[in-house]
Amino acid sequence: MERTTMGAYIGQLYLITIIAIVPEAISDGHTNPGTCDMGASKCDLYLDVSLWLPMRRNYGEKVYINDTDGRLYVHGDESYNQIDPDDVVLADGSPRERTLTLFNKTMPGPTLIVYVNQEVKVHVRNQMLSDGVTVHFHGIEMRGTPWMDGAAFxxxxxxxxxxxxxxxxxxxxxxxxxxxxxxxAQMSMGLVGAFIVKERKLDELEEHVMVLQDYNNAQSSDELFASTGLLGFISTEGEPFASELRTDGSYSASIKITSSLINGKGRLFDPQGNQLTNTPLTVFPVKQGQAYRFRVIGGAYSLQHKVSIDNHKLKLVAADGNDIDPIIADSFMIHSGERFDFIIDANQTVDNYWIRAETLQKYTNYTGFAILRYEGAESIDPTSSVQQCSMENMCTVVNCPFETYPNWTCITTDQIHSTTPAPTHNSGSFKEFFVSVGFAQAENNVFMGHMNGISLKLPSVSALTQPKEVTDICDESKCAAGKFCRCYRSLEVNFGDVVQINFFSAGKYNLASHPIHIHGYSFHVLKVGYRQENSSVVNAQFLNQYISCPNEFCYRNLGWANQSWKGGNIPGIDLDRAPRKDTVTLPAGGYVVVRFVADNPGLWYIHCHQEYHAQKGLGLLLNDSFSAIPAPPEGFPECRSFPPPDWLTSDKRESLPKDDENTTVARTDGRTFTEEEFWGMFGALLFVILLQFIISVWCLRKTKSSVSF
Ligand SMILES: [Cu+2]
Structure with missing residues (x-):
C-alpha cells in the first residue's frame, strides 16, 4: 500500500512536469501574420523561422531574370510563364546561391502592425535544422517584461x-x-521585419514601409567569420573583411557587402557602377496630389545609407519612433538600427522616380534602388536623375555622421528637435559614465571590439533570468588603464537615477562610426561632437580638446578636458528640444552624450548595431535596478553549459578559445548556492520527507483498519 501511494505521488509529479514542458499549441492560422485589429485588446502573431534560398519559386523551381524584358521565368519552362516578383526572394538578383534564414519565407519578414496598449503575443517557431534563434523587438522598451527583449544570453x-x-x-x-x-549574426541571414505600433485611430495619410538591408550574395556573416576564424579580423586578400574608405575619410570597418536592398529587392553593380543584374524592384505607388507617410527602417547589418527620392523633398516627422519638429530635407542618413518617418507630397509630373539608398563608399557602388510610381505612369524604370549638390544649390542632409561635407548643409543628430524635454541632471541622483568605443589589438594581433578596453563576453546562460550562473565577470581592478580585457561587464544604475552616458570614439583605432543601440530605453541625445576637419582619424590626440585620456588607448579613466563639463553641465545643450532615439550614430573620432531616467528595471544590452562589431564584443550591459526586476514567468526556459566538473580548471581548458589573462572566472567549481538558497532547499526537503511519513502512517493505519473488518 505504501508503494502504491508513493507511486501515485511520483506519477503526479511527472504529470505536472509534463504539463509544464508542453509548449503552447500553434493554431492553424500561423502562416498569415500581419495586422492586428484596431479594437482588439489582445492580438496573436506568428513567425516561422526557416531556411530558404534566393531566386527560387518553390524549393525546386529556380528563377532567372530575362535580360531583354526584365521579367522572371522558371529555368527550363518553355512556355515562358511569367513569375510574380512577390513570389520569389529576389535579393540583388544574382544567380549565386546562398542560404538565407527568413521569417515566414519572406525577406524582409512580414510587416507586423499592432496598436498602443494592445497585449501582443508573437509566437515564434524555430524550423531551422541546426541553429538557435531569438527575436528582438527593436525600440520596444519591454516595461515590466524585460525577459521578452529577445537578446540571446x-x-x-x-x-x-x-x-x-x-x-x-x-x-x-x-x-x-x-x-x-x-x-x-542572423540579421545577415535575412531575419529582419518591420514592427509598427499605431494609435487606435485611422491613418491620417496613406503609408509605405521601407526596410533597408545590406546584402552579401555569396556568404552570410557566419560563413565570412568562419573563413577568418571567429576571432579573426584582418584578411590580406581584402575578403571577407572589407575595410572600405568612405568619401568622408572614415571607414566602414566591417565585412564584405555586395549590394543594398529596399524591401528585399536590389541590383548588383560592379565597382565602376555598371549594373550587373536587372532585378524587378520594389514599387511604391502614389497618386498625384496626395501626401504619403514613409516609415524607413535601418535593417542593414553593416552599412549606413543616405535616402532620397529624385525630384521630391522629404519632410522628416519622426526619428526612432519619436515625433520630431518637422524638417524639410533633400535626404537623410540612416545607420543600422535607426528609423526615420518622412512625408512626401506627390506633386510632380506623372512619371517614375528613383528612390535611392546610397552608401558613402568611395570605390564601390552598393546603392539600393526602389521606384516611386505615380498612378498613370508606365511600368518601366525611371529616367530621373539624382539631385546635384553645389555651392549654389546646397543639399540639406539630416543625421550626417559629420559636421560638414562639400555642398551639403548638414543637420546633425543633436539639431533634430524632439517634442518632449530631456531630464535635467538635478532632477534625481545623477550618474555619469564615460565609455570609450572602438577596436583594440588583443593577443595574436587579433582585433576586438571594446567599450572601455573591455570586449564583452556574453555568458552561456540567460544573464537576466539565471544571474547566479553568470561567469567571467570582469574584475575591473585587473583591467588596468592600458590593459585590454575580455569578460562580462555591466554598468550599475538604480531606479530613478538620471543616467548620462558619454560615448567616445577615442583611442588608437577609431576609424569607423558606430550606431550605438540601448535596449529598454528611448534616450535623449544631448550633444554630438565630430572630429576636427582635416584631422587624421587615426590620430588619438585630436579629441583632446574635449576629453582627457590617460594614454593613447583611452580605455579607462576618461574625463572631460574641461572639468566644468562634468556633472551634467555641458554648455550649449538644449534639454527642451534634445531628440529622443534608441540608436545613435557615434561619429568616427567624435562623441555622443545621451541621457535618460533609469525607470525600467531590467538587464539591458548596450552595443554597436553593426552585427559584426557586436559579435566582436563591442558592447556592455546596463544592470538597471536589479532588485526591482520582476520575476520571469513560471517555466521560463533555462540553459547552461554542462562541462565535466574539472573542465574549467584542467588543461582541457586549453582547447577552448583562450581568454585574456586578465579575465576572471567567477565560478570554477560548478553551481554554488547562497545560504538563503541552501536553507530554502533544506526546508523543502524536510517538508517532503515529513509529508511522505504522514501519508505512509495514514495508509498503514487504513490498511490495518480494513483488515480488522
Ligand atoms: Cu560598430
Whole structure:
C-alpha cells in the first residue's frame, strides 16, 4: 500500500512536469501574420523561422531574370510563364546561391502592425535544422517584461530547432520599430521585419514601409567569420573583411557587402557602377496630389545609407519612433538600427522616380534602388536623375555622421528637435559614465571590439533570468588603464537615477562610426561632437580638446578636458528640444552624450548595431535596478553549459578559445548556492520527507483498519 501511494505521488509529479514542458499549441492560422485589429485588446502573431534560398519559386523551381524584358521565368519552362516578383526572394538578383534564414519565407519578414496598449503575443517557431534563434523587438522598451527583449544570453536562451517561444508584451508608445534576430549574426541571414505600433485611430495619410538591408550574395556573416576564424579580423586578400574608405575619410570597418536592398529587392553593380543584374524592384505607388507617410527602417547589418527620392523633398516627422519638429530635407542618413518617418507630397509630373539608398563608399557602388510610381505612369524604370549638390544649390542632409561635407548643409543628430524635454541632471541622483568605443589589438594581433578596453563576453546562460550562473565577470581592478580585457561587464544604475552616458570614439583605432543601440530605453541625445576637419582619424590626440585620456588607448579613466563639463553641465545643450532615439550614430573620432531616467528595471544590452562589431564584443550591459526586476514567468526556459566538473580548471581548458589573462572566472567549481538558497532547499526537503511519513502512517493505519473488518 505504501508503494502504491508513493507511486501515485511520483506519477503526479511527472504529470505536472509534463504539463509544464508542453509548449503552447500553434493554431492553424500561423502562416498569415500581419495586422492586428484596431479594437482588439489582445492580438496573436506568428513567425516561422526557416531556411530558404534566393531566386527560387518553390524549393525546386529556380528563377532567372530575362535580360531583354526584365521579367522572371522558371529555368527550363518553355512556355515562358511569367513569375510574380512577390513570389520569389529576389535579393540583388544574382544567380549565386546562398542560404538565407527568413521569417515566414519572406525577406524582409512580414510587416507586423499592432496598436498602443494592445497585449501582443508573437509566437515564434524555430524550423531551422541546426541553429538557435531569438527575436528582438527593436525600440520596444519591454516595461515590466524585460525577459521578452529577445537578446540571446542576455535576456533569454536561444530557441532551439523544433522549439517555440511566445513573446508576450504590451507596446506603450506609437512609432516605427522593427524586429530582428538577436542571436549570432542572423540579421545577415535575412531575419529582419518591420514592427509598427499605431494609435487606435485611422491613418491620417496613406503609408509605405521601407526596410533597408545590406546584402552579401555569396556568404552570410557566419560563413565570412568562419573563413577568418571567429576571432579573426584582418584578411590580406581584402575578403571577407572589407575595410572600405568612405568619401568622408572614415571607414566602414566591417565585412564584405555586395549590394543594398529596399524591401528585399536590389541590383548588383560592379565597382565602376555598371549594373550587373536587372532585378524587378520594389514599387511604391502614389497618386498625384496626395501626401504619403514613409516609415524607413535601418535593417542593414553593416552599412549606413543616405535616402532620397529624385525630384521630391522629404519632410522628416519622426526619428526612432519619436515625433520630431518637422524638417524639410533633400535626404537623410540612416545607420543600422535607426528609423526615420518622412512625408512626401506627390506633386510632380506623372512619371517614375528613383528612390535611392546610397552608401558613402568611395570605390564601390552598393546603392539600393526602389521606384516611386505615380498612378498613370508606365511600368518601366525611371529616367530621373539624382539631385546635384553645389555651392549654389546646397543639399540639406539630416543625421550626417559629420559636421560638414562639400555642398551639403548638414543637420546633425543633436539639431533634430524632439517634442518632449530631456531630464535635467538635478532632477534625481545623477550618474555619469564615460565609455570609450572602438577596436583594440588583443593577443595574436587579433582585433576586438571594446567599450572601455573591455570586449564583452556574453555568458552561456540567460544573464537576466539565471544571474547566479553568470561567469567571467570582469574584475575591473585587473583591467588596468592600458590593459585590454575580455569578460562580462555591466554598468550599475538604480531606479530613478538620471543616467548620462558619454560615448567616445577615442583611442588608437577609431576609424569607423558606430550606431550605438540601448535596449529598454528611448534616450535623449544631448550633444554630438565630430572630429576636427582635416584631422587624421587615426590620430588619438585630436579629441583632446574635449576629453582627457590617460594614454593613447583611452580605455579607462576618461574625463572631460574641461572639468566644468562634468556633472551634467555641458554648455550649449538644449534639454527642451534634445531628440529622443534608441540608436545613435557615434561619429568616427567624435562623441555622443545621451541621457535618460533609469525607470525600467531590467538587464539591458548596450552595443554597436553593426552585427559584426557586436559579435566582436563591442558592447556592455546596463544592470538597471536589479532588485526591482520582476520575476520571469513560471517555466521560463533555462540553459547552461554542462562541462565535466574539472573542465574549467584542467588543461582541457586549453582547447577552448583562450581568454585574456586578465579575465576572471567567477565560478570554477560548478553551481554554488547562497545560504538563503541552501536553507530554502533544506526546508523543502524536510517538508517532503515529513509529508511522505504522514501519508505512509495514514495508509498503514487504513490498511490495518480494513483488515480488522
Ligand atoms: Cu560598430
Amino acid at each position: 542576455v535576456t533569454q536562451c536561444p530557441i532551439l530547432p523544433g522549439q517555440t517561444f511566445t513573446y508576450k508584451f504590451t507596446p506603450k508608445r506609437k512609432g516605427t520599430y522593427f524586429y530582428h534576430s538577436h542571436t549570432g
